[in-house]
Amino acid sequence: MADAAAPAVVVGVVAAPGAAADVGQHLVADLTDDLADQLPTVAWKIAYAEDGLVQPPADDAELVAAARKLLLAEDWDLAVCLTDLPLASSGRPVVAHASPVHGVALISVPALGPVGLRRRTRTTAMALIRTLAGETDEEPGAEEPPSGPLGRRLRELAAEPDAEDVSEGAWFTARVLSGNLRLLLGMVRANRPWRLATRLSRALTATIAAGVFALVTSDIWRLADTLGWARMTAVAVGSVLAIGVTLIVGAELWERSTDPRVRKQVALFNLATTATVAIGVVSLYAALFVLALPIALLLVAPGLFADALGHAVGVGDYLELAWLTSSLATVGGALGAGLETDEAVREAAYTYRPNTPAE
Known part of the structure; x- marks a missing residue:
């Protein structure tokens, strides 16, 4: 009891x-x-x-x-x-x-x-x-x-927030995160964020188009060879942030309230939404990389690749090409996400788990 x-x-x-x-x-x-x-x-x-x-x-x-x-x-x-x-x-x-x-x-x-x-x-x-x-x-x-x-x-x-807690903004959000971690994980898991991208048809179309363009363009091959790991990492992070911000800001997924009674509710909603979008976009990026590598090995002939780069190529060169291709494809996805309707993004971001009648 x-x-x-x-x-x-x-x-x-x-x-x-x-x-x-x-x-x-x-x-x-x-x-x-x-x-x-x-x-x-x-x-x-x-x-x-x-x-x-x-x-x-x-x-x-x-x-x-x-x-x-x-x-x-x-x-x-x-x-x-x-x-x-x-x-x-x-x-x-x-x-x-x-x-x-x-x-x-x-x-x-x-x-x-x-x-x-x-x-x-x-x-x-x-x-x-x-x-x-x-x-x-x-x-x-x-x-x-x-x-x-x-x-x-x-x-x-x-659990109610401490009545004496007057922290605001990021500090209060951090307190909600640390004090409600299991609840947030359950909310996000039930939301099935890894399915986010599959429910956004325009974003997926733009992603595929950008990825195909990157794989067949010799300038992209040379760019992947010369950027270096630090810049490639920056491009990857930037592409993930671009599509994530586009989805949250463009579809107005961020919840606001001036009522202090519901600060915890609003913070939980925003944390769960951000985590859902982040996991969904990272899942998309990982899937793009997994697909881009074998396609690059299949379509980009080693001889042609070596001529474009001016040196012998190996697995590392193909990994760099797949990496940059994934980043550029994700940027294309951000452009496509901007064309999605707010209703489509909300339906993609929030999973409604159906229940059947009880017998």
């Missing part, structure tokens, strides 16, 4: 007027019991609001954004939203999904069916709360031991 005096995780239940609100009233009582029984590591508080959040038609990203705005306004830690709108994942209808970075889960009440509605909503909501806390398929889904990974992340989520 959690200590009643300990900091609590506040879960907001938001229900659209109508049938969803009828279910939401029961869900508040059900979650109060289930969370105390299954996740006793922390104290729990359940808040309730009746709000449609958006005017239909609206997509899932709009619902998540509206729920996130309400979460910050009410100073909740997590939000579970019951909507009468349909939800989709990869173009297919789903019952529910969660965005761990936003701390928001959505449940489409009509998709649960007419039979056993209260039970299905209750089971689905519990699964979504676990997902929001960063639980993976490998972790247990039953009662969480206090020493388990989910329990440790929940304690970090419940």
Whole structure:
């Protein structure tokens, strides 16, 4: 049993007027019991609001954004939203999904069916709360031991910043990072950042075009031979920063709030977003290098390569060419990312993990 005096995780239940609100009233009582029984590591508080959040038609990203705005306004830690709108994942209808970075889960009440509605909503909501806390398929889904990974992340989520902490900016962010490391790792892992680039078609197209151009251009071969390792490293870091900043700034992924109550929430969101983009871009860069090296060995004939460089070539020369090609391709990806719509970047950056109906 959690200590009643300990900091609590506040879960907001938001229900659209109508049938969803009828279910939401029961869900508040059900979650109060289930969370105390299954996740006793922390104290729990359940808040309730009746709000449609958006005017239909609206997509899932709009619902998540509206729920996130309400979460910050009410100073909740997590939000579970019951909507009468349909939800989709990869173009297919789903019952529910969660965005761990936003701390928001959505449940489409009509998709649960007419039979056993209260039970299905209750089971689905519990699964979504676990997902929001960063639980993976490998972790247990039953009662969480206090020493388990989910329990440790929940304690970090419940912990309140020191009331006397007046640090600002980078200092406060560093304190949030050090004090919520497990929670952040769970949020980022659930967000599947390594899939970021594959969901940005324009950025990928520009990346491939720039990479092909670099591989077949003799001037690039000579540049790779003469730059040196220090400059090559600087170009690589610069290319990764270019596409990362383009995605975060261009799509306005950085969250701001002047309310001191939600400083921790905003800092967690920005840290998770930055980590997601950084891991996604680095994964793209690594994949480009792995692809560029064998393609360079296949397409760039040693004799032609040696004539362009003016000396005999070896594996090191091909490694340098693959390295510079990866950097230039990443720069091309940054240009392509600038052409992506804000909605496309947000959908790529934030993974909505679908949930199927509970039987």
